[in-house]
Amino acid sequence: MDTWSIKKLAGHCxxxxxxxxxxxASKMQLEQMRSALFEHGxxxxxxxxxxxxxxxxxxxxxxxxxxxxxxxxxxxxxxIAEVRTSPNQAEVIGGTWHTDHSYDAAPxxxxxxxxxxxxxxxxxxxxASMAAAxxxxxxxxxxxxxxxxxxxxxxxxxxxxxGINPKQGAFRDPVIHPVIIKHPNTGTPCVFVNGDFTINFxxxxxxxxxxxxxxLYALITKPIxxxxxxxxxxxxxxxxxxxxxxYATADYSGYTRLMHRITVSGVPxxxx
Numbered sequence: 284m285d286t287w288s289i290k291k292l293a294g295h296c297x298x299x300x301x302x303x304x305x306x307x308a309s310k311m312q313l314e315q316m317r318s319a320l321f322e323h324g325x326x327x328x329x330x331x332x333x334x335x336x337x338x339x340x341x342x343x344x345x346x347x348x349x350x351x352x353x354x355x356x357x358x359x360x361x362x363i364a365e366v367r368t369s370p371n372q373a374e375v376i377g378g379t380w381h382t383d384h385s386y387d388a389a390p391x392x393x394x395x396x397x398x399x400x401x402x403x404x405x406x407x408x409x410x411a412s413m414a415a416a417x418x419x420x421x422x423x424x425x426x427x428x429x430x431x432x433x434x435x436x437x438x439x440x441x442x443x444x445x446g447i448n449p450k451q452g453a454f455r456d457p458v459i460h461p462v463i464i465k466h467p468n469t470g471t472p473c474v475f476v477n478g479d480f481t482i483n484f485x486x487x488x489x490x491x492x493x494x495x496x497x498x499l500y501a502l503i504t505k506p507i508x509x510x511x512x513x514x515x516x517x518x519x520x521x522x523x524x525x526x527x528x529x530y531a532t533a534d535y536s537g538y539t540r541l542m543h544r545i546t547v548s549g550v551p552x553x554x555x
Contacts, residue, residue: 297510332517381479402538461554
């Protein structure tokens with residue numbers, strides 16, 4: 284039986300998997316794919332061209348689907364979110380560094396993005412390793428952060444121009460997570476803050492939190508800790524929201540970009 288051919292995209296995160304079709308992958312091949320996800324943080328699989336039903340089946344391998352409460356659903360398959368950028372749209376969905384659903388009490392385990400319509404150039408997605416950022420810290424900074432917790436909120440969606448479509452009751456109270464988390468599957472320590480959804484440290488004011496948070500955002504997204512995914516027709520990308528952040532590049536003004544996304548539910552996060 285064929286196994287995946289796995290090639291790293293960059294030094295600290297990202298891998299390209301080839302040689303297996305997701306539409307008829309065996310349990311062993313799917314488990315190998317999941318192991319690669321936990322090792323590399325983000326994996327891309329070209330030339331998959333998943334149908335909506337196949338997309339859903341793939342997501343269910345990882346766990347329960349978390350239906351996004353801010354994006355427009357695909358009409359025929361409402362558990363799939365439509366991530367669409369129109370030619371005249373000023374901003375793009377995901378056009379800042381973030382982790383999906385960190386504003387939930389149990390943040391998303393992974394997100395699965397399937398390319399449906401791509402612009403003739405641009406629209407790449409960048410990923411940054413929160414595990415590599417932790418490893419790069421001095422022991423003194425790690426010690427400062429290990430007992431801190433931070434508040435996360437979905438409030439940034441209230442002012443965005445990214446073309447979202449919040450459902451009734453979408454906005455919820457802020458939630459709190461450890462700043463340094465232990466990955467639920469591997470135990471890897473990661474820095475779990477992001478510029479979109481993190482507000483402040485517990486018992487710190489927003490003003491007091493801002494300098495240290497800004498430093499952490501800059502550390503996580505240093506180019507050395509990142510990988511760049513160049514989308515291809517039919518490509519599928521899966522990323523672990525506990526290991527990496529991502530950023531969608533808005534450099535294709537005048538063209539449409541359409542992706543289908545499913546988010547898989549995670550678990551409450553524990554400190555490392």
